[in-house]
Amino acid sequence: MDEVTQSIAQAPLPTPKTLRSRTSVPHQLMRFVAFNFKMLKMVRKGNH
Amino acid sequence: MARVVILGAGISGHTAALHLRRQLKGEHQVTVVSPNANWNWIPSNIWVGIGKMTTKQVTFPLAPIYKRKGIDHIQAKAVAIRPEGDANSSKGLVDIVYTDPSCAGTTAQVDYDFLIVATGPKLNFAATPGLGPDGNSLSVCTPGHAEQASAAFDAVVYALREGRRQTLVIGVGHGTCTCEGAAFEYTFNVDHELRERGVRDLADVIYLSNEYDLGDFGVGGMTFAQNGFETSSKLWTESLFRERGVRAVLRAHVERVDDGVLHYELLDGTKDSLAFDFAMLLPPFRGADILAFDRGGTEITAELFAPSGFLKVDADYEQKPFEEWTAEDWPKTYQCPRFSNVFGVGIAFAPPHAISQPRKSPNGTVISPAPPRTGMPSGVMGRVVARSIADRINKGASAPLGTASMAAMGAACIASAGMGMRKGTAAAMTMYPIVPDLKRFPRSGRDVYETSGEIGLGAHWTKLMLHYLFLYKAKARLGWQLIPE
Numbered sequence: 001m002d003e004v005t006q007s008i009a010q011a012p013l014p015t016p017k018t019l020r021s022r023t024s025v026p027h028q029l030m031r032f033v034a035f036n037f038k039m040l041k042m043v044r045k046g047n048h
Numbered sequence: 049m050a051r052v053v054i055l056g057a058g059i060s061g062h063t064a065a066l067h068l069r070r071q072l073k074g075e076h077q078v079t080v081v082s083p084n085a086n087w088n089w090i091p092s093n094i095w096v097g098i099g100k101m102t103t104k105q106v107t108f109p110l111a112p113i114y115k116r117k118g119i120d121h122i123q124a125k126a127v128a129i130r131p132e133g134d135a136n137s138s139k140g141l142v143d144i145v146y147t148d149p150s151c152a153g154t155t156a157q158v159d160y161d162f163l164i165v166a167t168g169p170k171l172n173f174a175a176t177p178g179l180g181p182d183g184n185s186l187s188v189c190t191p192g193h194a195e196q197a198s199a200a201f202d203a204v205v206y207a208l209r210e211g212r213r214q215t216l217v218i219g220v221g222h223g224t225c226t227c228e229g230a231a232f233e234y235t236f237n238v239d240h241e242l243r244e245r246g247v248r249d250l251a252d253v254i255y256l257s258n259e260y261d262l263g264d265f266g267v268g269g270m271t272f273a274q275n276g277f278e279t280s281s282k283l284w285t286e287s288l289f290r291e292r293g294v295r296a297v298l299r300a301h302v303e304r305v306d307d308g309v310l311h312y313e314l315l316d317g318t319k320d321s322l323a324f325d326f327a328m329l330l331p332p333f334r335g336a337d338i339l340a341f342d343r344g345g346t347e348i349t350a351e352l353f354a355p356s357g358f359l360k361v362d363a364d365y366e367q368k369p370f371e372e373w374t375a376e377d378w379p380k381t382y383q384c385p386r387f388s389n390v391f392g393v394g395i396a397f398a399p400p401h402a403i404s405q406p407r408k409s410p411n412g413t414v415i416s417p418a419p420p421r422t423g424m425p426s427g428v429m430g431r432v433v434a435r436s437i438a439d440r441i442n443k444g445a446s447a448p449l450g451t452a453s454m455a456a457m458g459a460a461c462i463a464s465a466g467m468g469m470r471k472g473t474a475a476a477m478t479m480y481p482i483v484p485d486l487k488r489f490p491r492s493g494r495d496v497y498e499t500s501g502e503i504g505l506g507a508h509w510t511k512l513m514l515h516y517l518f519l520y521k522a523k524a525r526l527g528w529q530l531i532p533e
Contacts, residue, residue, distance in 0.1 A: 004298045009290065011287040028509070043532040
């Protein structure tokens with residue numbers, strides 16, 4: 001097994017709870033708002 | 049009266065044109081020279097490439113928008129610039145060749161007071177024999193390429209349904225490519241679509257890249273603060289590859305693409321081949337190959353453009369080792385040092401160096417990503433340079449120039465990993481700053497709290513929202529200027 005394949009094989013897998021949270025509409029609505037807020041902050045920081 | 053000429057109508061050029069028109073009085077002219085009749089929201093080409101969107105959904109004609117806004121539109125390709133003019137004119141000139149079907153091939157000259165070079169990249173498929181839609185691989189760089197990729201993808205799905213195992217290779221087709229994020233995005237859209245169509249089990253999906261590690265994305269990787277720990281984009285990306293069962297070939301330079309087989313060299317100098325049924329490999333980029341001449345007609349291309357064809361701006365181009373690179377090397381105003389009325393924005397400006405560590409194989413082959421400078425930073429550069437020029441026209445030649453260094457601005461990158469309002473997903477990343485600044489952030493060069501990565505349905509909604517938002521903005525509809533770049 002090459003180094004890259006070995007490294008991928010050792011990467012952590014998401015737990016069932018994490019996988020559920022990635023598709024949970026209420027949770028993702030909160031993440032959507034949070035991420036967009038973060039993006040806006042980023043835009044403001046780079047605004048010259 | 050002043051005339052501003054913009055070469056290119058991509059994200060940075062089109063943004064600059066709209067802002068200039070807004071900031072300049074009607075007596076001044078804004079002219080866009082672009083070989084294409086349509087504007088294309090390139091990030092959504094990924095969805096055209098899997099048949100989830102059509103060309104019409106990611107493009108629109110530029111002419112009606114420019115007519116409504118009072119911007120002159122010349123459908124032509126710039127082939128040379130004469131910043132000092134010629135024997136008959138002391139104004140700067142651009143030599144153009146029309147691509148407009150009504151007068152295709154006709155040559156002309158356009159004069160300017162200010163020039164913005166925003167030509168984007170030349171897709172350099174020729175750098176790798178057999179690479180590209182005219183050779184033996186596919187691309188999603190243009191809507192036309194993406195439609196071809198979609199048709200080929202359908203053929204792969206048909207074969208899988210017949211029970212034939214298929215190998216799909218997605219990545220970059222040269223050791224010096226950039227835009228690994230787009231290849232990553234297409235890989236996971238293909239994976240998602242194969243699952244949706246119920247044929248993933250017989251498909252081998254392989255990501256082939258020039259990155260040293262997964263998660264490099266041409267920005268040297270990222271460090272995030274997550275759940276109380278600092279984690280790397282490498283680990284985060286590897287986790288997604290493991291979860292989705294996608295294999296990776298990294299540190300690779302594709303040497304040649306034959307019909308159904310590609311040949312590559314690895315960073316350790318070894319060479320190998322990979323048979324494929326479907327290969328979407330992005331090309332390396334170079335500048336638009338515009339020549340430059342002085343007033344007497346002597347060629348001065350090398351003074352204005354880097355060997356890569358990109359315009360030299362106010363960056364520090366001194367060759368120095370990786371350890372001596374600093375954030376200060378990166379340009380701030382995008383002004384050409386030799387001609388103060390010429391600017392280069394978006395992909396068209398020559399970066400001082402890469403962001404990822406440069407590496408060579410024992411055979412001397414460069415295998416490391418070029419720096420990405422698309423999307424958000426390109427739009428910001430277009431807006432800032434438009435304001436600088438408008439200020440110089442409105443307030444006089446001493447008006448200060450605006451700045452937009454990639455070492456002082458952040459970026460968000462949302463890599464779709466599957467389409468659908470309930471089943472879609474995306475990997476959303478933010479980084480601040482784009483170019484690491486070890487003076488301000490000694491640990492990783494970036495703010496670990498502003499740099500983040502997350503995967504989920506919400507990120508897909510953001511990607512979809514940006515698709516509609518940026519198309520709305522590019523169409524210059526009511527309130528377009530309120531939508532940030």
